[in-house]
Amino acid sequence: MIHSRHRQQAVDVDAALATLLSPVVLFFALGFGAGLGRSSLAVPEAVAKGLSLYLMLAIGFKGGVEMNHAGLDPTLLRTVVAGLVAGLGIPLVAYAALRKTTALGGLDAASVAAHYGSISVVTFVAATEHVERTLGSYAGFIVAIVALMETPAIVAGLLLARRAERGKGARFGGALMREVFLNGSVVLLLGSLLIGAITGDEGYRSLAPFIASPFKGVLCLFLLDMGVTAARRLQDATAMSTRLVAFGLLMPLVSAALGLALAVMAGLDAATGALFVTLCGSASYIAVPAAMRIAVPKANPAYSLGLSLGITFPFNLTLGIPLYAAAAARVLGS
Amino acid sequence: MIHSRHRQQAVDVDAALATLLSPVVLFFALGFGAGLGRSSLAVPEAVAKGLSLYLMLAIGFKGGVEMNHAGLDPTLLRTVVAGLVAGLGIPLVAYAALRKTTALGGLDAASVAAHYGSISVVTFVAATEHVERTLGSYAGFIVAIVALMETPAIVAGLLLARRAERGKGARFGGALMREVFLNGSVVLLLGSLLIGAITGDEGYRSLAPFIASPFKGVLCLFLLDMGVTAARRLQDATAMSTRLVAFGLLMPLVSAALGLALAVMAGLDAATGALFVTLCGSASYIAVPAAMRIAVPKANPAYSLGLSLGITFPFNLTLGIPLYAAAAARVLGS
Amino acid sequence: MIHSRHRQQAVDVDAALATLLSPVVLFFALGFGAGLGRSSLAVPEAVAKGLSLYLMLAIGFKGGVEMNHAGLDPTLLRTVVAGLVAGLGIPLVAYAALRKTTALGGLDAASVAAHYGSISVVTFVAATEHVERTLGSYAGFIVAIVALMETPAIVAGLLLARRAERGKGARFGGALMREVFLNGSVVLLLGSLLIGAITGDEGYRSLAPFIASPFKGVLCLFLLDMGVTAARRLQDATAMSTRLVAFGLLMPLVSAALGLALAVMAGLDAATGALFVTLCGSASYIAVPAAMRIAVPKANPAYSLGLSLGITFPFNLTLGIPLYAAAAARVLGS
Amino acid sequence: MTLTLHARKRLELVLDAPHLERYLRVLEAHGVRGYTVLPALGGKGSRGTWRPSRLTDASDRVVVLAVVSEELAKELLVDLDVLFDELPGVAFLSDVGVLRPDRF
Amino acid sequence: MTLTLHARKRLELVLDAPHLERYLRVLEAHGVRGYTVLPALGGKGSRGTWRPSRLTDASDRVVVLAVVSEELAKELLVDLDVLFDELPGVAFLSDVGVLRPDRF
Amino acid sequence: MTLTLHARKRLELVLDAPHLERYLRVLEAHGVRGYTVLPALGGKGSRGTWRPSRLTDASDRVVVLAVVSEELAKELLVDLDVLFDELPGVAFLSDVGVLRPDRF
Numbered sequence A, B, C: 001m002i003h004s005r006h007r008q009q010a011v012d013v014d015a016a017l018a019t020l021l022s023p024v025v026l027f028f029a030l031g032f033g034a035g036l037g038r039s040s041l042a043v044p045e046a047v048a049k050g051l052s053l054y055l056m057l058a059i060g061f062k063g064g065v066e067m068n069h070a071g072l073d074p075t076l077l078r079t080v081v082a083g084l085v086a087g088l089g090i091p092l093v094a095y096a097a098l099r100k101t102t103a104l105g106g107l108d109a110a111s112v113a114a115h116y117g118s119i120s121v122v123t124f125v126a127a128t129e130h131v132e133r134t135l136g137s138y139a140g141f142i143v144a145i146v147a148l149m150e151t152p153a154i155v156a157g158l159l160l161a162r163r164a165e166r167g168k169g170a171r172f173g174g175a176l177m178r179e180v181f182l183n184g185s186v187v188l189l190l191g192s193l194l195i196g197a198i199t200g201d202e203g204y205r206s207l208a209p210f211i212a213s214p215f216k217g218v219l220c221l222f223l224l225d226m227g228v229t230a231a232r233r234l235q236d237a238t239a240m241s242t243r244l245v246a247f248g249l250l251m252p253l254v255s256a257a258l259g260l261a262l263a264v265m266a267g268l269d270a271a272t273g274a275l276f277v278t279l280c281g282s283a284s285y286i287a288v289p290a291a292m293r294i295a296v297p298k299a300n301p302a303y304s305l306g307l308s309l310g311i312t313f314p315f316n317l318t319l320g321i322p323l324y325a326a327a328a329a330r331v332l333g334s
Numbered sequence D, E, F: 001m002t003l004t005l006h007a008r009k010r011l012e013l014v015l016d017a018p019h020l021e022r023y024l025r026v027l028e029a030h031g032v033r034g035y036t037v038l039p040a041l042g043g044k045g046s047r048g049t050w051r052p053s054r055l056t057d058a059s060d061r062v063v064v065l066a067v068v069s070e071e072l073a074k075e076l077l078v079d080l081d082v083l084f085d086e087l088p089g090v091a092f093l094s095d096v097g098v099l100r101p102d103r104f
């Protein structure tokens, strides 16, 4: 028993090392180092956005093709519920933690909380690489959960902001509703998933040389850019207190633990569960910032982006993902 | 006889359905829906332009390699003449139709007419996918015809604009001549065609992993963007009367019918003929708008782009192409 | 003897012709022609920068994988020294030549000299295509030399500028040091090299569909853009005297001859030597212009970019590379 | 020959891109007949320095330029002043002359 | 220490990108020694609202900024007024001070 | 209702992107509380016409816009004048009115 646990730990450490030394993480580290050293290395903004669209299209389509194979999974519905619980619950925990332990005001705390309740698509994509290598294939429907989990936290964050400033700071409205339910990444992920599910293997064969073969390389180039961006965000947020930094490092662990409990309840297998846990542990930097800007204009984006991009994202990419996967393997059985 | 026609129709309908449910069209529909719902989904302009260059380079090069195989085709010259007739004739028909049935002024009608006399490269590219699947391979030289047919309609539109406003509204000049004969898509298509013809199979082998394998995937991403753009153009053009909308839907059918007659005269096979008919039925949204802006500055581009991108392009992509291909198969024999 | 020299020359001419008629050079010529004719053909700036990053990432990574195979090469150190000598020596020669034969002032001559002492990554990439085809595989460590040779010439140019204007025109400082040692291309090349060396064959397998298969095609698209840019630079520099033009054509030959001597001393094989000679013969248009702008603000970039991009780059791409490779093959034995 | 210039006001706004629509609605409500939107690369204000946020346009700023009559400018400022309580943004007003008075 | 500022005119044009060359030719013809071209993202004018046309630059607009002497400004306006009959575009003129009078 | 406008100075700089940091350092040193940086597409000056240099940003220009008090403007001009001896760049100063005087 103890013996096998040792062996298991050795495997975990090997897998974690393999991930840390994978091109994907190394290119991120390269960008991060360049950014910290204020090198002139920079991926043009338009190209970075294009790469991000590509990754979402590819991951959505592949998920859809998987769903086409597997048919409707009985655990799908339970996972949807788990995703909703996480998306609405995590912001409450985050908000309470921020108000208790840091000096952030109500609006800023609400905005940051919304970021942590939502998810990071790139963290998810990087996690699929690790999970496929260590735990095998995952259920395609998890991509639908990715899209689904972008939104509820925005609503939670908004309600928190309203409570914080009685109707003044936070606004609902047409523009916001569009941002919440029709934001680009939700539409692209769900749309590609649907197209993958409709066109199935035939569609996959015709698109594979574009969305499958070069996928990992594109991810490397994208993470190079994410490294530069994360380093800049970290530097912009130099005003951040130690307590805020601690929040950025501990909150993902809290959310991931919650996610693991939910994964058990939803009856997920280890691979799919590891991805679900990663989603819970990750923080948004695309959909939520845009929505919060409209909904809570007086919140300062330097806090939320500094934390989600500058601290939590690098942590998850390097240490978080292997940790979440190892925990999921233990608890959900590999 | 009746029996076989039935079977033929069933085949047509199947092929049309297959095209409507192909990833290419579905991604267009996704973008179109996102655009209509005013989602924040957007491909950066620079990336969209880059994808468009890629498609032209790839289609031109592949056409050139085909020509290298086939040698000079005796029907090439006849097709050139057919393309010239279409490029000069369609604007006259379109102008007369617009002046008779809509409230457009002379300059605007001339500008719109020029758009319909020229061609849409993306419609052509999408048509090659459908045609290859249903009618087999086409003559590579048709790509030269694509490049050729961009230009004559501009001259026709210009003459119409001059007649409409006696020398005041429309200008010839160096900048315009460059736009007409050296516009980016003409140069890239013809240049890539030539390079493909020179380097032949050896060139093809070295470039295939770039221009052939991922082609369909790139087309999907590009059409996602075209969907968003087309929806925006349609919304910008809300001021458009029912009669203008009717023009946008019927004019391609008229042009395609003319194209079919010309394809018969030129002696084209079904696959090549289907592409020629599609070219006639399509309307420009790259070369002609740029040229008209210089040549007829007082024309309002909202009309021409609203019609060509907002109405005719979606129509052709979904219903037009299968229809043109079916008609070509019937008339030219499959 | 004479007989074999004839045969050798025939081989050289064939190889040169094959390079001149390769898609890579033909697409450059297409862009160059379009630029001279002032066609509207244009690759968006962001896309061009993205392609350039891709090429550096790919070439760096491939070099690193090669180094992983070969282990540390005993000639590496000698080549480093040779690169330093070239990077510091060529600017001195160039400066003297410019001051003797042209009317350029001290600051402008120093700036141009720095460009010629540094290297052009794209010329190098194009040369690898030619060299691999004609001389076989080269040592992966040469990519490290590429990165290394970007920098010393900047220092040399700066010292020349200081001498020319006693402390007034040229400045050292934090921004400049960053530009010199952490400029984007140095960081990306060396970083990718390192990642390739760390991840080796396994990394290569996972990234090959992105960085290896489509490489040549991407190079074609990039060179199309370089053609347009080079033509524009040439036109902007119409004020350039015949003597300046002569400098742009002869200086690469002088530098290449120096490079050949250094390659002999360093004991390089023909393929690696040909690339080293090409590096010496090429002139920078990315790293050095940026550094000179900060270091010697009063120098006019129209001269340096007109010469390096408008004259030397096209010369090297078409005639220079085959010439350098042939010379290296003769002298270093093929 | 000298042309007469007609006095108008040049209103210049710097605001966050996500709020552009709400600001333009104010302009439209007052019947402003022309304006131009320009991109900004970065800057500094009461909320610190910023640069474009790249993957999301949440921190992009734009400059809106509108040349209007003096009365219209005054009316606009009243409404903009209210908006500035809720949304970030700054406004500058200066004098310009225009050639075709009927257009502004 | 206070520096003297010299009075000049700031000419601002909003025009369609495809016609930029023709406008610049007018500036060059009058010997304008400096100008700057800025991109625009969108706007509204007599021909309705517009946004960049993406695949073609047919509907892109630019802003041209030129600081010139008063006489030169007057001369320019006369020619621009003629051009405005044929091409779309608007012009605004205002007062500025510059440090180095010999340059403008 | 009419709002009172407070008089301020609008400083506009056109400079080379690689030197932006050094110019901003001057602004920061004088305690400028707000500015906006805009991209430029091309232009002409004493060093000839230019367009963006694409692969390197060595020839890109930017426009810096800062609205400041009159005293601050004067101080800034003195320092900028010194900088112009060493670096390329031009400065224009004009009058503007602002709504919230405490911010500028």
Ligand SMILES: Nc1ncnc2c1ncn2[C@@H]1O[C@H](COP(=O)(O)O)[C@@H](O)[C@H]1O
Binding pocket: D014, D015, D040, D042, D043, D044, D045, D046, D047, D048, D050, D061, D088, D089, D090, F033, F034, F035, F036, F037, F065, F066, F067, F068, F103, F104
């Ligand atoms: N005095 C100023 N001059 C020019 N631009 C300013 C000024 N103050 C603020 N801005 C711009 O307005 C933006 C928003 O200001 P704020 O909401 O105060 O951070 C800043 O990021 C600047 O781009």
Ligand SMILES: Nc1ncnc2c1ncn2[C@@H]1O[C@H](COP(=O)(O)O)[C@@H](O)[C@H]1O
Binding pocket: D033, D034, D035, D036, D037, D065, D066, D067, D068, D103, D104, E014, E015, E040, E042, E043, E044, E045, E046, E047, E048, E050, E061, E088, E089, E090
């Ligand atoms: N009053 C104005 N203030 C600022 N920009 C304007 C104004 N009027 C027109 N413009 C700009 O000039 C462009 C062309 O105007 P127009 O030709 O009248 O449609 C518009 O799209 C706006 O970008």
Ligand SMILES: Nc1ncnc2c1ncn2[C@@H]1O[C@H](COP(=O)(O)O)[C@@H](O)[C@H]1O
Binding pocket: E033, E034, E035, E036, E037, E065, E066, E067, E068, E103, E104, F014, F015, F040, F042, F043, F044, F045, F046, F047, F048, F050, F061, F088, F089, F090
């Ligand atoms: N009179 C002017 N009006 C507007 N912009 C100018 C003027 N003079 C110079 N500039 C801008 O400042 C840049 C640098 O000027 P220079 O250093 O004189 O070449 C030019 O490229 C223009 O973009």
Ligand code: NA
Binding pocket: A090, A115, A116, A117, A118, A119, A255, A279, A280, A281, A282, A283, A284
């Ligand atoms: Na989360």
Ligand code: NA
Binding pocket: B090, B115, B116, B117, B118, B119, B255, B279, B280, B281, B282, B283, B284
């Ligand atoms: Na047509």
Ligand code: NA
Binding pocket: C090, C115, C116, C117, C118, C119, C255, C279, C280, C281, C282, C283, C284
């Ligand atoms: Na060199």
